[in-house]
Amino acid sequence: MFIVTANSEKELDNLLEKLPDEIILAVNSLSLRQNIFLNPDLAVPIINKIHKKGIRVSINAMKMLDESNIASAEDLVRWCAENKIDGLYIADEGYIPVAQKYHYLDHLIYQPETLITNEMDALFYLQLGFQAVSLAHELSLKEIESISKAVNGLEIQIQGYYSWMYSRRRLLTNYFKQINREIPKKCLNKQKTVNLFKEDNKYEQTDAETSSSLIEKELQNQDQTFSLLIRETGREGLMQVNESDAGTIVYSDEPLCSISQIIQLKEAGIDRFRIDTLFEDDEYGCRQLDLYRKVLEEIPLSKEDLKAKKGTDSGYFLQTTLRKEKQERR
Amino acid sequence: MSNNHTIELLAPAGNLEKGKIAVMYGADAVYIGGQSFSLRSRASNFSLEQIEELCEFAHEHGSKVHVTVNILPHPDDLEGLDEYLLALDQAGADALIIASAGILARARALNISPELHLSTQHSTTNSLACGFWKSAGADRVVLARENTMEEIEKIVSNTDVPLEVFIHGGMCISYSGRCVLSNHMTGRDANRGGCAQSCRWKYEVYDEEKNSLSDPDVLFSMSSKDLQAVDQIEQLMKMNIASLKIEGRMKSGYYLATVVSAYRRLIDHIEQNGSADQAFLDKIKTEIAKAENRPTGCGFYKGLPDQNLQLYARHDENVTQEYIAQIVDLEGDTVILQVKNKFELPLQAEIFGPDIEPTQIEIKEAVDLENNPVEVANHPMAFLKVQYTGPRQKEAMIRKVRS
Numbered sequence: 001m002f003i004v005t006a007n008s009e010k011e012l013d014n015l016l017e018k019l020p021d022e023i024i025l026a027v028n029s030l031s032l033r034q035n036i037f038l039n040p041d042l043a044v045p046i047i048n049k050i051h052k053k054g055i056r057v058s059i060n061a062m063k064m065l066d067e068s069n070i071a072s073a074e075d076l077v078r079w080c081a082e083n084k085i086d087g088l089y090i091a092d093e094g095y096i097p098v099a100q101k102y103h104y105l106d107h108l109i110y111q112p113e114t115l116i117t118n119e120m121d122a123l124f125y126l127q128l129g130f131q132a133v134s135l136a137h138e139l140s141l142k143e144i145e146s147i148s149k150a151v152n153g154l155e156i157q158i159q160g161y162y163s164w165m166y167s168r169r170r171l172l173t174n175y176f177k178q179i180n181r182e183i184p185k186k187c188l189n190k191q192k193t194v195n196l197f198k199e200d201n202k203y204e205q206t207d208a209e210t211s212s213s214l215i216e217k218e219l220q221n222q223d224q225t226f227s228l229l230i231r232e233t234g235r236e237g238l239m240q241v242n243e244s245d246a247g248t249i250v251y252s253d254e255p256l257c258s259i260s261q262i263i264q265l266k267e268a269g270i271d272r273f274r275i276d277t278l279f280e281d282d283e284y285g286c287r288q289l290d291l292y293r294k295v296l297e298e299i300p301l302s303k304e305d306l307k308a309k310k311g312t313d314s315g316y317f318l319q320t321t322l323r324k325e326k327q328e329r330r
Numbered sequence: 331m332s333n334n335h336t337i338e339l340l341a342p343a344g345n346l347e348k349g350k351i352a353v354m355y356g357a358d359a360v361y362i363g364g365q366s367f368s369l370r371s372r373a374s375n376f377s378l379e380q381i382e383e384l385c386e387f388a389h390e391h392g393s394k395v396h397v398t399v400n401i402l403p404h405p406d407d408l409e410g411l412d413e414y415l416l417a418l419d420q421a422g423a424d425a426l427i428i429a430s431a432g433i434l435a436r437a438r439a440l441n442i443s444p445e446l447h448l449s450t451q452h453s454t455t456n457s458l459a460c461g462f463w464k465s466a467g468a469d470r471v472v473l474a475r476e477n478t479m480e481e482i483e484k485i486v487s488n489t490d491v492p493l494e495v496f497i498h499g500g501m502c503i504s505y506s507g508r509c510v511l512s513n514h515m516t517g518r519d520a521n522r523g524g525c526a527q528s529c530r531w532k533y534e535v536y537d538e539e540k541n542s543l544s545d546p547d548v549l550f551s552m553s554s555k556d557l558q559a560v561d562q563i564e565q566l567m568k569m570n571i572a573s574l575k576i577e578g579r580m581k582s583g584y585y586l587a588t589v590v591s592a593y594r595r596l597i598d599h600i601e602q603n604g605s606a607d608q609a610f611l612d613k614i615k616t617e618i619a620k621a622e623n624r625p626t627g628c629g630f631y632k633g634l635p636d637q638n639l640q641l642y643a644r645h646d647e648n649v650t651q652e653y654i655a656q657i658v659d660l661e662g663d664t665v666i667l668q669v670k671n672k673f674e675l676p677l678q679a680e681i682f683g684p685d686i687e688p689t690q691i692e693i694k695e696a697v698d699l700e701n702n703p704v705e706v707a708n709h710p711m712a713f714l715k716v717q718y719t720g721p722r723q724k725e726a727m728i729r730k731v732r733s
Contacts, residue, residue, distance in 0.1 A: 064505055065456045066477070067484040073458075091508075094458035114508050114521060115452070117402045120432025138513050139404065146405040165509045165529065168476040168630070171552055174637040175535065179545040187537050228543065230533040230550055232515065238536065250552075252514065 002292065003058070003155070004275045004285040007035040011282040012046070015055075018286045022056040024089065024274075030069060030076055032062040032091075033163060033242065033249050034278060044083055051084070058087030062111060063246045064168070065094040074098050080107065087131055096128065105129040109155065113137070113163045119150035126153045132272055137162050137256065141264060141317045148269040156265060158258035159288045159311065160276030161240065161251045171248040172226050172241060187226050240279055251279075257311030262295050284310075337566075338573035339597055340396065340494065341590045344580050346376065349384045349395075351583045354684040354725055356594025359394035360384070361427060363579060366414050367399040367407070369451070369523045378417050385422030394424035398579075399437075400449040402430055402507065402521040411436060419443050427472065429507060429521075438467035445469035447494065451507040451521070455481075457488035464491035470572060475501055479562060479631045483569055492572035497563065498589060498618075499577025501554040501629055503529045503640075529553060530641070553641040558626035560615050563593070564600050584653040584670070587727055588621035591682060617688060620652060620729065654679070654707070655714070655728040664715050665722050667696075672708045673730065683726025690731060691720035 001021035006012040015023055026034035027043060038046060050057050059080055065073055073095060080088050081102045088095070088104070091112040099105045110116065110125045111134040122133045134155040135144060148154055176183050225244040231237065237253030255276075258265065262273070273292065277285040287308040294301060301309075341357035343349035352360045362384065363375040376384065376397075385395045397418050401407065411433065418426060419442040426444045428434045429451035437446050447470040448454060448463045455474045463471050472494040473482065486493060502509065509520055511528040518524030530553035535544040544550050557577070559566075566574060574597070576589055596614045599606050606614075619626075627639040654673040659666035673679075675696055682688040696704045696714040704714055 064453060064474075064476075065458070067456050067481045067488070070456060070458055092456070092459060093452075093454070093462045094456045096462045097458050112508065114510055115402060115431075117521070118405050118408055118430075118432060120408060120436060121402070121430050122432075124431040124435050136402075136510075138510055138519070143405050163508075164514055165504045165511050165552070167504045167552070169503065169554075169635055169640075171503070171550075171640075172535075174635075174640055175544075175550045175642070178637040178640070178642055179548050181543070181545070184537060184543070187543075227538070229536040229538065229540070231536065232528070233532045233534060233549065235515070238540075250511065 001271060002273050002275065002289055004289060005034055005060070005160075005277050006285070007037070007277055007280075008282055009037050011277060011285060012037075012050075014282055014286050015289075016050065016053055018289050019053065019055060020275075020285075020289055022058055022086065023050055024058050024060050024087075026060045028072070028076065029245065030063045030065075030072060031060040032166075032246055033251075034060045047083055047085065056086035058089060058109065059085050060089050061095065062089055062091040064166075065092045070094065074101075077102050077104055080104065089134075107131055109134060111155070113166070117143075119147045122147060122151045122154060126151060134272075134274070137252075141261060141268075144265065144270065144317075145268040152269065152271075154270050155272035155274055156258075156270050157256060157274045157276055158262060158265070158292065159256060159274075161255050161279055162276065163249050164239065164252055165250040166247060167249075168247040170243055172228055172243040183226055183228075187228055255280075255311035257309060257313050258317070259291060259295055259309055260313050261317050262292055266296060335597065336601060337571060337597060338394075338494075339590065339593055340573045340575040341586060342499075342576060342579040342581065343384075343586070344375075346380045346384055348581075348583045348586055349376075350387055351725070352586050352590050353388050353391050353393045355587045355591040356684070357393060357590050359396055359424065359573070360388060361396040361398060361575075361579075363398045363400075364414070364418065366410065367401050367403065367433070369398065369400050369521075369525070378421055381418065381423065382421040385424075389422065395422070396425040396427050396447065397423045397444070398427045398449070399433060400427055400429040400451050401523060402451070403433070404522070407522070412440060415440055415442055425470070431466070434463075434467060447472055449507075450474055450496070453505040453507055455505075457485045460485060460489040460491050460493065464489070470494055472496075472575065474505060475557065476505060476630050478633055479565060482566075482571070486569045486571065494573035494575055495566060495571055496557055496577055496629075497559040497566070497574045497593065498557055499581075500624075501557050501577075503552040503554050532644075548642050551640070551642050554629075554635070555625045555627040555639050555641055556622070557629040558615070558618060558622075559628060559631060560593075560596065560611055560618065561628065562631050563596055564605055567597065567600055582653075584727055584729075585621040585623075588682070589618055591684070592617040595687070617682075652729045653727060654730055657681075657683070657722060657724055657726045657728070658713070660722060660724060661715075663717055665717065667714045667716055667728065669707045669710055669712045669714060671710065672706070674706050675704065678731045679728050680731050681721060681726055681728050683721070683723040686721045686723055686726050689721055691718045691728075693718045693728075 003022040004020045005024045026036045077098045081104045087109050089109045089111045106129050108130045109132045114136050117136045125133045132153045132155045229238045239253045240251040242249050275288050338358040340359045341352035343352050343360045343362050349360050365375045388395045423444045427447045427449045429449035448468040450472040453474040460471045470492040512518050512520040512526040515528045516526040518526045532549040535550045592614050654671045655667040658668045676694045696716045
């Protein structure tokens, strides 16, 4: 199945026409590295609309939980259960007891970016009852095949930018304070955080007009969310960096592209393929979906198709990282 | 705890000698890496025989040994896991520090004796996750270094699994285990012992139109000051944290002796007196600073770290050469020293040891083992005979007095 993130309302509309198997939405302050565009009043109707198209909906809740997030995390799980959300992407084990409480464990998808590097770790979460586990990006094809032989329920990101580092600190803000400069206003990120599940349900207790005004006010107050690029002084690649209340994320310098590996991955038994559309235009997800479907259906790619191909497959599919400082690359 | 301390002081050790130093200078437990399944590839990781020897030594001194099994293994790495876990049990390890959930489950299934501690590499930041890990078989959770003091207090009151927190040493800028900068920028796997600390490199910053925004004289870096939590020890002790951990398996024996003995004195003082006043805390901080080679700060303990807790300078590390000699033997009034760094005589110095608080001494003259006078000790590892008035003890260390 193909799973695609939606980072804007327009992108969501486009995806509804392309019918991916599942769409991932970011809905509140517990989401991470995905744009939030749903007005809280519209969230449930939109989810119903997606379901009516026969498309599954999952929610991104990949922020690490601190103690103050626990009530919100419980609200989110309960809301997901009540609204028949098909999957909840998490990176923090704090969700597990909450999901058990709401009989929602079988909807969880473990996506910690880096941690699942072998079959034992994948099985740990799957045997708890998780719906799926997302593999680390730093695995070779050979390793993915080896893990997949032992485990069902694996997901892999096949396309798009992915996280290289996630810090709780506000690294950009700190740097600009250090050099006594302002971060240019134009670098404000479009990403805004509207909490659907305020403890006091303030949106639900107000009329639509007041609700909108409250949301607008909340968005205006969130002026500390930035998007910039960094480049290591000895390298060429530019890495996107996002900073928000959740901390700072450094992304890969190029998007991952698995067009050349998708058949092998499918044959290896991977059944969940994720396309991440962050930093891309509203048609990107649809274009990539078309490409991967054509490859799997063995339809030759046209010149136009190939123009849509974006990213690199020279990541880890064909190599492995060095375990120790002096170990030679295998 | 075997030493009857209310809280465990847990120190790192990169080799057998350092492990013994940490124990002698007051660690209730030391943590070490074996030659398999352990991060910190540049530390001289222990063979099973060395683990067994350190366990025997530590147990004789009422201390414990924790062994890190903290890589995130790829499929090929799993070969020999069961045998290794059983061997660590056989060697006498008191606890295993594990990052992989799969390894944790496997170790629990093998029913081995060592306690199983969930590594900070899993970045546990809340009480719900702590509770989950207890139910999954963890005997202790090492909290993420991203927790504030206020959050730790809440976690402690909302969970019943014993907790370990870092009090000193290097800080990952990322949630530990969630960083692969090193993997992608150098090919070295951060989660399998190869971290190149790419976060500490220098970066330029651009806007989306590729206009440079960085200051060429102060480039962007994701480098953190080291942690130093002297001011927080009393509070951590009072909230019933199980263990206070010092980071640094690659640090020198001198660093370990200095830092471990300083925290030992602070913990003992608080245990005996109920608290430590500012003058005592300042004394401990001054002592610890003698071994530091990187600026320190309070990490997340006082809240989200600002720019003052990060490092941006071109060279943030200083090489310390203040450690000049170690006492290796006592012959009547004569003290046999082994030279560690160059020094000239006569010398105003400071001695400290397992049972010696830092004390100033004057060494007026020295001779080599053939009784030839030595005015400049410039042969590291050479032995000298000296006489001085003041405390002495085998394994004690001597350093220059800072001007």
